Every structure is written in structure tokens, then in C-alpha cells.
Amino acid sequence: MxxxxxxxxxxxxxxxxxxxxxxxxxxxxxxxxxxxxxxxxxxxxxxxxxxxxxxxxxxxxxxxxxxxxxxxxxxxxxxxxxxxxxxxxxxxxxxxxxxxxxxxxxxxxxxxxxxxxxxxxxxxxxxxxxxxxxxxxxxxxxxxxxxxxxxxxxxxxxxxxxxxxxxxxxxxxxxxxxxxxxxxxxxxxxxxxxxxxxxxxRGNATCDVHVKVLGHPVHSGQYGGPVLDANTLASMLIAKMYDEKGELAIPGLMEGEPIGGLQRDLDEADMRAAAGVVDSFTLVGTGSLASRLWTKPSATVIGFDAHPVKDSFNVISPETTFRVSLRVAPQQDPHVAMDAMVDFFEKNAPFGAEVHVEPLEAGMGxxxxxxxxxxxxxxxxxxxxxxxxxxxxxxxxxxxxxxxxxxxxxxxxxxxxxxxxxxxxxxxxxxxxxxxxxxxxxxxxxxxxxxxxxx
Structure with missing residues (x-):
């Protein structure tokens, strides 16, 4: 029947x-x-x-x-x-x-x-x-x-x-x-x-990026100028991840279009409302909103070791660590994406600061x-x-x-x-x-x- x-x-x-x-x-x-x-x-x-x-x-x-x-x-x-x-x-x-x-x-x-x-x-x-x-x-x-x-x-x-x-x-x-x-x-x-x-x-690849400029903290008034603090250097390195259009600029990462074709793109107003995006912010990247969210890679700094503002004092931070979560295109091997991320950070060390990347987890899309x-x-x-x-x-x-x-x-x-x-x-x-x-x-x-x- x-x-x-x-x-x-x-x-x-x-x-x-x-x-x-x-x-x-x-x-x-x-x-x-x-x-x-x-x-x-x-x-x-x-x-x-x-x-x-x-x-x-x-x-x-x-x-x-x-x-x-x-x-x-x-x-x-x-x-x-x-x-x-x-x-x-x-x-x-x-x-x-x-x-x-x-x-x-x-x-x-x-x-x-x-x-x-x-x-x-x-x-x-x-x-x-x-x-x-x-x-x-x-x-x-x-x-x-x-x-x-x-x-x-x-x-x-x-x-x-x-x-x-x-x-x-x-x-x-x-x-x-x-x-x-x-x-x-x-x-x-x-x-x-x-x-x-x-x-x-999407798959995922996560790593910790260690940035070091000094062997110990020093006074910002005495050495500030020729020596940048580790937080600023780390921020410069982070900023290099994206270009002026908001496209991820890490070589070796795959991207693609929605699997099976795009039947209907996501509504930007709905997406902004759901995420609580502030009115002044322009969404970054190019292509359909669906591809940016589903099949193109994205990198997010999910952790950053920095001194709390309320307890800050005038020293140059000697070293810091930030953690990056990379969402990988569905069909890319996440270990290949991880290697690309490690290579990118270690080759783009600002002003010759010491940069070491520690790969963490990687999962296939x-x-x-x-x-x-x-x-x-x-x-x-x-x-x-x-x-x-x-x-x-x-x-x-x-x-x-x-x-x-x-x-x-x-x-x-x-x-x-x-x-x-x-x-x-x-x-x-x-x-x-x-x-x-x-x-x-x-x-x-x-x-x-x-x-x-x-x-």
C-alpha cells in the first residue's frame, strides 16, 4: 500500500x-x-x-x-x-x-x-x-x-x-x-x-598565534616609539587577514558557491536584525550573502590575551597570544587550510616580531x-x-x-x-x-x- x-x-x-x-x-x-x-x-x-x-x-x-x-x-x-x-x-x-x-x-x-x-x-x-x-x-x-x-x-x-x-x-x-x-x-x-x-x-581550523617583541615588560614612556607593544603588533597582524573589501586575504584557502545552486539569497535586513548588527556597519566581503555565510572561508579572533583596561598601567606588553577560528569552505581539507593559516601568520610578522603559530583542532566540512x-x-x-x-x-x-x-x-x-x-x-x-x-x-x-x- x-x-x-x-x-x-x-x-x-x-x-x-x-x-x-x-x-x-x-x-x-x-x-x-x-x-x-x-x-x-x-x-x-x-x-x-x-x-x-x-x-x-x-x-x-x-x-x-x-x-x-x-x-x-x-x-x-x-x-x-x-x-x-x-x-x-x-x-x-x-x-x-x-x-x-x-x-x-x-x-x-x-x-x-x-x-x-x-x-x-x-x-x-x-x-x-x-x-x-x-x-x-x-x-x-x-x-x-x-x-x-x-x-x-x-x-x-x-x-x-x-x-x-x-x-x-x-x-x-x-x-x-x-x-x-x-x-x-x-x-x-x-x-x-x-x-x-x-x-x-563549513569545516573549521583553530590556532593560537603567539607574538613576542620583548623579553620582559618595559616602561612605555622610556621605550615607547621605537618599540611597539605586542598587542599592537598582534592587531597589525590580524588586520592583514582581510583586504579593503573585507575579503579574506590568506592565500591557499578555497571558496565556492552554494551547493546545488543558489535558489534564494538571504535577506540582508533579516540577517542584520537577527545578529544585532549596528546600523552604521557595512557588511564586508563580496558575492551573495549566502556564499559569504555558507561556502566562503571566514576568520574570527575568538580570544586575545591583553591586560584589562581597569588594571592597566604604563608598560609595553612584551608578548601576547590571540586565537583564530577559521571556518573552512565545505570541500577543503581543514589541515591544508590550517597550513595556509600558519604560513600566513609566520610570514607576515610586523617589523620582525617573533611569531609562532600553534595549530589546535581541525574538522572537515x-x-x-x-x-x-x-x-x-x-x-x-x-x-x-x-x-x-x-x-x-x-x-x-x-x-x-x-x-x-x-x-x-x-x-x-x-x-x-x-x-x-x-x-x-x-x-x-x-x-x-x-x-x-x-x-x-x-x-x-x-x-x-x-x-x-x-x-
């Missing part, structure tokens, strides 16, 4: 209180991995997810991972459901941990109590990633015994902490991950009522295959669920485990979806998820699983 969009929609509507209840329960559980990835609160969170998956037929269990040194680490959820050994196998991914809430006073609602206001449900983790778990749960519930694909599930417990146990866990559970299609429900849509597939993610069958099925499913053509979009950030997963399972087709939208405020105060958008996301994934089963 071929299920229609209306049939699946009716099933999702009938089950909606239970599906939305997953999001509400997840918010109340406070699964903050920063408070201890191996803590009892994270075990309870994983057990809850495993129980919900068992409700929809998945043989799921909470398993404690071990880090690369063999120490007990994050609580993960794995599971499987086989319907036909000859059918395709789909791996469903989401994560059950959430970001902390440093100051509850910044919220308009209680962050760990699900609060419905209009079409949006507020609470920490509502969109990142309780909504992703609810999408998988709701889609499997809607299909029931008419599910035509084999299912594997991985719900991670330390995504917000960098996924340090991810590779050791895959290596220990290789068969539980082996699949034909991987659906990662940890991204979002163009708007609450406009669906999207995420087409690309990812680009979707826009032509594969699973992608086309996903786009069709999104259109049927939302009643409007999808608008593909990239992400400027990184999800390092996706390229790692693709590397281990190179034949798997990866799709990145999710419940977020531009006003979801993931990681920020007043995080929320669109209830109507989430419902359509559930319908879309159920339609996709049905199409994959028939294919």
Missing part, C-alpha cells in the same frame, strides 16, 4: 499530543551535558529516549560510551528495527543533550518548562535537539507496521560538548551504524513554513550530493508535507561528526534536516520550535521513509 501525504498527515495529527509530549518531556529533563556527560542526569535522559523509541518498535537501549583512553563517557542511545533483510537501511540521528542556561533571567519563560506561546513552544532544547528526536519518533509512529525500511538509530549524548567519544563509539559499534541512508535531524528550515535540506557545512536518489526523495517529501517548494540552504557552522560518519561509511547517502528556523534561538535565551513547522517536519520524514522503502 502506497501512503499518501494526506494519510500520513492524518496519522501525525492523531498522534500529535504524544509527539509534542516528547519535546515537552525532553525540556523538563534538563539533559545538560556540560554538567557532566557521564552523569546520572544524562543516563536518565538516554533511558527516556530509549523507552520512547521502544514504543515505536525500535529495539533501543542506553549505552555508555568510552573515550579514546577507555574511560566511561557519554550516555548514547542505539537501536534497530528490521522489517526486511532486503530493504534499504536508514540510520536516524539526533542528540539528547542540550546547552546550559547561564542566566535564567535572560529568558521570558522558565527555560526548563515547556511553554506554548502562539505557534512556538519555548524551552531549552526545544529545537536543538528535542525537536529532532520528536521528528524520528513521530515518523516511525505514523508509519507503524507499514514501515518499508530497516531502521538504525543513534541519539548522541555529547553533541554539545564536541562529540569526543563519537569515533571510539562508532568503532566499537560499527554494525549499528552501517546503513544506506543517514538522516541527521539537527539543522533546520529556511522559515517555519518554508522547508529546507541543509546542503553544506561537508557537502551534500544534490543529485543522489535520497536527496530527490527528500525534496519531494518536503514539498508534499509543507505544500511549497523547498529552499536549500547551507550552514556556516560545523558538525564535525557528519564528515567523519561519511568517511567511515562512504557509500551512505547523507541528508541533513531538522526543526530549527531563523528565530529558534538555538544555544541562546528563549529557544523555541515552531509547532506547525515541527508537525510538517514529522510528515516529511514519514513520507521520505515511505519513499525510500518503495525505492
Amino acid at each position: 502506497i501512503l499518501t501525504a494526506d494519510q500520513i498527515r492524518a496519522r501525525v495529527d492523531a498522534d500529535w499530543p504524544q509527539i509534542l509530549g516528547v519535546v515537552e518531556d525532553r525540556i523538563a529533563l534538563r539533559p545538560i551535558s556540560a554538567h557532566g556527560i557521564n552523569g546520572e542526569h544524562m543516563r536518565k535522559s538516554a533511558e527516556y529516549v530509549a523507552n520512547k523509541l521502544r514504543e515505536v518498535g525500535v529495539d533501543a537501549k542506553a549505552v555508555q560510551a568510552r573515550d579514546k583512553d577507555g574511560n566511561p563517557s557519554a550516555w548514547e542511545v542505539i537501536g534497530s528495527l528490521e522489517v526486511n533483510p532486503n530493504a534499504p537501511t536508514v540510520l536516524l540521528y539526533a542528540h539528547h543533550d542540550v546547552q546550559p542556561v547561564p542566566d535564567e533571567k535572560e529568558w521570558d519563560t522558565a527555560p526548563f518548562e515547556a511553554t506554548l506561546k502562539g505557534d512556538r513552544l519555548y524551552g531549552r532544547g526545544a529545537c536543538d535537539d528535542a525537536g529532532g528526536i520528536a521528528i524520528h519518533y513521530g515518523a516511525l509512529r505514523a508509519l507503524g507496521d507499514q514501515l518499508g525500511v530497516n531502521i538504525k538509530v543513534f541519539i548522541e549524548g555529547e553533541e554539545e560538548m564536541g562529540s569526543a567519544s563519537f569515533i571510539p563509539f562508532i568503532e566499537a559499534h560499527h554494525d549499528e551504524f552501517d546503513s544506506d541512508v543517514i538522516i541527521v535531524a539537527d539543522s533546520g528550515n529556511w522559515a517555519p513554513d518554508v522547508p529546507s535540506l541543509t546542503t553544506s557545512l 561537508w557537502a551534500m550530493n544534490p543529485d543522489c536518489e535520497a536527496t530527490q526523495d527528500a525534496l519531494t517529501s518536503l514539498k508534499e508535507a509543507f505544500g511549497i517548494d523547498p529552499v536549500n540552504k547551507g550552514e556556516g557552522g560545523s558538525i564535525p561528526f557528519i564528515p567523519e560518519l561519511q568517511k567511515i561509511f562512504p557509500d551512505a547517502q547523507v541528508l541533513v534536516t531538522g526543526p530549527e528556523d531563523p528565530i529558534s534561538n538555538a544555544h541562546s535565551p528563549n529557544e523555541s520550535v515552531s509547532v506547525s513547522g515541527l508537525r510538517k517536519d514529522v510528515v516529511a520524514e514519514a513520507l521520505l521513509l515511505d519513499k525510500l522503502g518503495r525505492a
